[in-house]
Each structure stands twice: as C-alpha cells, then as structure tokens.
Amino acid sequence: MTDLYIMERSDAPGIVKIGSSKRPEARRQQLEDGHTYRMRILALFPGAGKLEHRVHRHLSHARVLTGPGREWYHLSPSTAFREVTDVIFAAAAPESKESTVTPPIAVPTDWDRYRYGAA
Numbered sequence: 001m002t003d004l005y006i007m008e009r010s011d012a013p014g015i016v017k018i019g020s021s022k023r024p025e026a027r028r029q030q031l032e033d034g035h036t037y038r039m040r041i042l043a044l045f046p047g048a049g050k051l052e053h054r055v056h057r058h059l060s061h062a063r064v065l066t067g068p069g070r071e072w073y074h075l076s077p078s079t080a081f082r083e084v085t086d087v088i089f090a091a092a093a094p095e096s097k098e099s100t101v102t103p104p105i106a107v108p109t110d111w112d113r114y115r116y117g118a119a
Contacts, residue, residue, distance in 0.1 A: 002049025004088075006080050007031070010038040015064060016080045018056070019071045020049030042077050048088050055087045 007017040021027040064072035
C-alpha cells in the first residue's frame with residue numbers, strides 16, 4: 001500500500017513536497033541525506049498514493065518551476081492539507097456526499113527544534 005504525504009523543508013517555508021511512498025519515513029530520510037536542511041512529514045494519507053498524479057494536476061498552478069523535481073509547491077502547509085484532502089474525498093465519493101476514505105494522519109515531529117535553530 002502506498003501512502004500520500006506532505007513534507008516541508010526546514011530552509012524553505014511556504015514550499016511543500018507532495019508525493020507518494022510505501023515508506024514515507026525512509027523517503028524523508030533519503031531527501032535529507034547529504035543536505036543541511038531537515039524534512040518534516042506534515043501529514044500522511046494512508047493508501048492514497050494512487051491519487052498522487054490527480055493531486056499534482058489539481059495543484060499545477062502552484063508548482064515550483066525552478067530546481068529539481070516536480071513535486072514541490074508554493075503552498076502553506078494548511079492550504080496543502082486542505083487541497084489534498086479535497087482531492088481525496090472527491091475521488092472517494094464522486095456521486096455521493098459520504099466517503100469511506102481513511103482520514104489523514106497528522107504526524108507529530110520535533111520540527112520546532114530545527115525551525116528555531118535548537119538542533
């Protein structure tokens with residue numbers, strides 16, 4: 001099962017990464033390797049990885065156009081969370097107002113240590 005995730009870099013506030021992985025924590029560590037910044041997992045959407053391309057199309061207006069990768073977006077964490085949730089629920093119940101999608105999981109981290117330079 002592949003999960004959808006939202007991550008944020010410690011040195012790039014206002015930019016989030018939205019992607020999918022079977023092992024989001026390993027992916028977070030891979031993104032940090034060899035860099036001075038830290039990655040924070042802001043939210044996980046269990047089993048929603050199959051909707052990654054739909055989410056990316058929905059957010060194409062906010063895509064970061066410079067640098068490597070296509071999964072970075074100029075969005076606040078709360079806006080990213082809302083937009084991803086909207087896509088997931090719309091996909092789960094296109095003709096119904098009820099949804100059986102697993103709710104997203106907010107992942108607590110020690111992010112504030114990195115954000116405020118205590119690490």
